[in-house]
Amino acid sequence: MTILAIMTTKKTNLSVYNPDMIPSGKDLRIGIVVSEWNTTITNSLLEGAYSTLVKHGVADENITVEHVPGSFELPTGAKFMFKYGKYDAVICLGCVIQGETRHFDFICDAVANAIAQLAMDENRPVIFGVLTTNDMQQAIDRSGGKHGNKGVEAAITALKMADMRIRMKKSTSK
Ligand code: DLZ
Numbered sequence: 558m559t560i561l562a563i564m565t566t567k568k569t570n571l572s573v574y575n576p577d578m579i580p581s582g583k584d585l586r587i588g589i590v591v592s593e594w595n596t597t598i599t600n601s602l603l604e605g606a607y608s609t610l611v612k613h614g615v616a617d618e619n620i621t622v623e624h625v626p627g628s629f630e631l632p633t634g635a636k637f638m639f640k641y642g643k644y645d646a647v648i649c650l651g652c653v654i655q656g657e658t659r660h661f662d663f664i665c666d667a668v669a670n671a672i673a674q675l676a677m678d679e680n681r682p683v684i685f686g687v688l689t690t691n692d693m694q695q696a697i698d699r700s701g702g703k704h705g706n707k708g709v710e711a712a713i714t715a716l717k718m719a720d721m722r723i724r725m726k727k728s729t730s731k
Pocket of ligand 1: 592627630654655656
Protein backbone atom coordinates (compact mmCIF):
# COMPACT_ATOMS: atom_id res chain seq x y z
CA MET A 558 0.00 0.00 0.00
CA THR A 559 2.74 2.42 1.01
CA ILE A 560 4.84 1.50 -2.03
CA LEU A 561 1.90 2.17 -4.34
CA ALA A 562 1.34 5.58 -2.77
CA ILE A 563 4.99 6.57 -3.19
CA MET A 564 5.02 5.41 -6.82
CA THR A 565 1.92 7.45 -7.58
CA THR A 566 3.39 10.59 -6.03
CA LYS A 567 6.66 10.18 -7.94
CA LYS A 568 4.92 9.71 -11.27
CA THR A 569 2.52 12.62 -10.93
CA ASN A 570 3.42 15.88 -12.58
CA LEU A 571 0.82 18.51 -11.79
CA SER A 572 1.31 20.32 -15.11
CA VAL A 573 0.96 17.32 -17.42
CA TYR A 574 -2.39 16.90 -19.19
CA ASN A 575 -3.76 16.21 -22.64
CA PRO A 576 -4.68 19.62 -24.13
CA ASP A 577 -7.06 17.96 -26.62
CA MET A 578 -9.28 16.84 -23.73
CA ILE A 579 -9.72 20.31 -22.23
CA PRO A 580 -12.97 22.19 -23.00
CA SER A 581 -12.69 25.76 -24.24
CA GLY A 582 -12.98 28.46 -21.60
CA LYS A 583 -14.15 31.03 -24.18
CA ASP A 584 -17.45 31.87 -22.47
CA LEU A 585 -16.38 31.32 -18.88
CA ARG A 586 -15.88 33.77 -16.04
CA ILE A 587 -13.39 32.55 -13.47
CA GLY A 588 -12.49 33.95 -10.05
CA ILE A 589 -9.14 33.25 -8.43
CA VAL A 590 -8.57 33.75 -4.69
CA VAL A 591 -4.91 33.75 -3.63
CA SER A 592 -3.42 33.51 -0.14
CA GLU A 593 -0.69 35.98 0.82
CA TRP A 594 1.08 33.47 3.11
CA ASN A 595 4.17 31.94 1.45
CA THR A 596 3.71 34.51 -1.25
CA THR A 597 6.57 33.44 -3.54
CA ILE A 598 4.87 30.05 -3.83
CA THR A 599 1.33 31.39 -4.23
CA ASN A 600 2.50 33.87 -6.89
CA SER A 601 3.86 30.92 -8.90
CA LEU A 602 0.57 29.05 -8.43
CA LEU A 603 -1.28 32.14 -9.66
CA GLU A 604 0.98 32.45 -12.69
CA GLY A 605 0.38 28.75 -13.54
CA ALA A 606 -3.39 29.00 -13.12
CA TYR A 607 -3.79 32.32 -14.94
CA SER A 608 -1.68 31.39 -17.96
CA THR A 609 -3.46 28.02 -18.27
CA LEU A 610 -6.90 29.66 -18.27
CA VAL A 611 -5.81 32.14 -20.95
CA LYS A 612 -4.18 29.35 -22.98
CA HIS A 613 -7.55 27.55 -23.06
CA GLY A 614 -9.57 30.53 -24.17
CA VAL A 615 -10.69 32.37 -21.03
CA ALA A 616 -10.64 36.10 -21.81
CA ASP A 617 -8.34 38.25 -19.69
CA GLU A 618 -11.26 40.47 -18.67
CA ASN A 619 -13.22 37.41 -17.50
CA ILE A 620 -10.62 36.47 -14.89
CA THR A 621 -10.75 38.25 -11.53
CA VAL A 622 -7.96 37.83 -8.98
CA GLU A 623 -8.47 38.64 -5.28
CA HIS A 624 -5.96 38.23 -2.45
CA VAL A 625 -6.72 37.09 1.11
CA PRO A 626 -4.37 37.15 4.14
CA GLY A 627 -3.94 33.36 4.56
CA SER A 628 -5.27 30.03 3.35
CA PHE A 629 -7.81 29.95 6.16
CA GLU A 630 -9.54 32.93 4.49
CA LEU A 631 -9.72 31.27 1.03
CA PRO A 632 -13.28 29.85 1.44
CA THR A 633 -14.60 33.19 2.72
CA GLY A 634 -12.95 34.98 -0.20
CA ALA A 635 -14.50 32.48 -2.63
CA LYS A 636 -17.92 32.96 -0.99
CA PHE A 637 -17.62 36.75 -1.46
CA MET A 638 -16.78 36.23 -5.13
CA PHE A 639 -19.94 34.20 -5.73
CA LYS A 640 -22.10 36.58 -3.71
CA TYR A 641 -20.89 39.83 -5.28
CA GLY A 642 -19.85 38.65 -8.75
CA LYS A 643 -20.85 36.21 -11.48
CA TYR A 644 -18.42 33.29 -11.82
CA ASP A 645 -18.64 29.84 -13.40
CA ALA A 646 -15.91 28.61 -11.05
CA VAL A 647 -13.64 29.94 -8.33
CA ILE A 648 -10.08 28.67 -7.87
CA CYS A 649 -8.54 28.85 -4.39
CA LEU A 650 -4.73 29.00 -4.30
CA GLY A 651 -2.67 28.67 -1.13
CA CYS A 652 0.31 27.02 0.47
CA VAL A 653 0.29 25.62 4.00
CA ILE A 654 3.65 24.36 5.25
CA GLN A 655 3.94 21.99 8.20
CA GLY A 656 5.22 23.77 11.30
CA GLU A 657 5.95 22.65 14.83
CA THR A 658 2.39 22.98 16.08
CA ARG A 659 -0.96 21.50 15.10
CA HIS A 660 -1.89 24.75 13.33
CA PHE A 661 -1.16 22.98 10.02
CA ASP A 662 -3.80 20.29 10.62
CA PHE A 663 -6.44 22.77 11.71
CA ILE A 664 -5.89 25.06 8.70
CA CYS A 665 -5.74 22.23 6.14
CA ASP A 666 -8.84 20.48 7.47
CA ALA A 667 -10.86 23.68 7.81
CA VAL A 668 -9.98 24.92 4.31
CA ALA A 669 -10.57 21.58 2.57
CA ASN A 670 -13.93 21.07 4.31
CA ALA A 671 -15.13 24.65 3.75
CA ILE A 672 -14.18 24.58 0.06
CA ALA A 673 -16.02 21.28 -0.46
CA GLN A 674 -19.09 22.62 1.38
CA LEU A 675 -19.08 25.89 -0.57
CA ALA A 676 -19.07 24.00 -3.89
CA MET A 677 -22.14 22.06 -2.74
CA ASP A 678 -23.93 25.19 -1.50
CA GLU A 679 -23.21 27.22 -4.65
CA ASN A 680 -23.69 24.32 -7.07
CA ARG A 681 -20.52 25.56 -8.77
CA PRO A 682 -16.94 24.32 -8.86
CA VAL A 683 -14.67 25.65 -6.11
CA ILE A 684 -11.20 24.32 -6.73
CA PHE A 685 -8.76 23.24 -3.99
CA GLY A 686 -5.47 24.57 -5.36
CA VAL A 687 -3.78 24.47 -1.97
CA LEU A 688 -0.36 22.93 -1.43
CA THR A 689 -0.07 21.19 1.95
CA THR A 690 3.58 20.26 2.31
CA ASN A 691 6.11 19.13 4.92
CA ASP A 692 8.62 21.82 3.95
CA MET A 693 9.41 24.68 1.58
CA GLN A 694 11.30 22.47 -0.90
CA GLN A 695 8.22 20.31 -1.49
CA ALA A 696 6.23 23.49 -2.11
CA ILE A 697 8.84 24.78 -4.60
CA ASP A 698 8.78 21.41 -6.40
CA ARG A 699 4.98 21.70 -6.85
CA SER A 700 4.69 25.35 -7.82
CA GLY A 701 6.60 25.26 -11.10
CA GLY A 702 9.42 22.91 -10.04
CA LYS A 703 10.15 19.28 -10.77
CA HIS A 704 6.62 18.09 -9.93
CA GLY A 705 4.92 20.74 -12.08
CA ASN A 706 2.56 23.45 -10.88
CA LYS A 707 -0.58 22.90 -8.80
CA GLY A 708 -1.96 26.15 -10.23
CA VAL A 709 -2.04 24.54 -13.69
CA GLU A 710 -3.85 21.50 -12.31
CA ALA A 711 -6.35 23.77 -10.52
CA ALA A 712 -7.10 25.72 -13.71
CA ILE A 713 -7.64 22.55 -15.73
CA THR A 714 -9.97 21.22 -13.04
CA ALA A 715 -11.95 24.48 -13.09
CA LEU A 716 -12.35 24.32 -16.88
CA LYS A 717 -13.52 20.70 -16.82
CA MET A 718 -15.97 21.13 -13.96
CA ALA A 719 -17.43 24.41 -15.22
CA ASP A 720 -17.96 22.78 -18.63
CA MET A 721 -19.62 19.75 -17.04
CA ARG A 722 -22.07 21.92 -15.10
CA ILE A 723 -23.01 23.99 -18.16
CA ARG A 724 -23.43 20.90 -20.38
CA MET A 725 -25.63 19.13 -17.84
CA LYS A 726 -27.72 22.25 -17.25
CA LYS A 727 -28.27 22.68 -20.99
CA SER A 728 -29.21 19.02 -21.50
CA THR A 729 -31.86 19.11 -18.74
CA SER A 730 -33.44 22.34 -20.03
CA LYS A 731 -34.06 20.85 -23.50
C1 DLZ B 1 -1.19 31.34 10.94
C2 DLZ B 1 -0.74 30.64 9.71
C3 DLZ B 1 0.31 29.68 9.77
C4 DLZ B 1 1.01 29.33 11.03
N1 DLZ B 1 0.74 29.08 8.66
C5 DLZ B 1 0.15 29.35 7.47
C6 DLZ B 1 0.59 28.72 6.29
O1 DLZ B 1 1.54 27.93 6.26
N2 DLZ B 1 -0.08 29.01 5.13
C7 DLZ B 1 -1.14 29.88 5.08
O2 DLZ B 1 -1.71 30.08 4.00
N3 DLZ B 1 -1.55 30.52 6.20
C8 DLZ B 1 -0.94 30.30 7.37
N4 DLZ B 1 -1.35 30.93 8.50
C9 DLZ B 1 -2.40 31.99 8.39
C10 DLZ B 1 -3.84 31.44 8.43
O3 DLZ B 1 -4.19 30.85 7.18
C11 DLZ B 1 -4.83 32.61 8.70
O4 DLZ B 1 -4.61 33.64 7.77
C12 DLZ B 1 -4.69 33.16 10.11
O5 DLZ B 1 -4.80 32.13 11.06
C13 DLZ B 1 -5.80 34.23 10.37
O6 DLZ B 1 -7.08 33.66 10.28
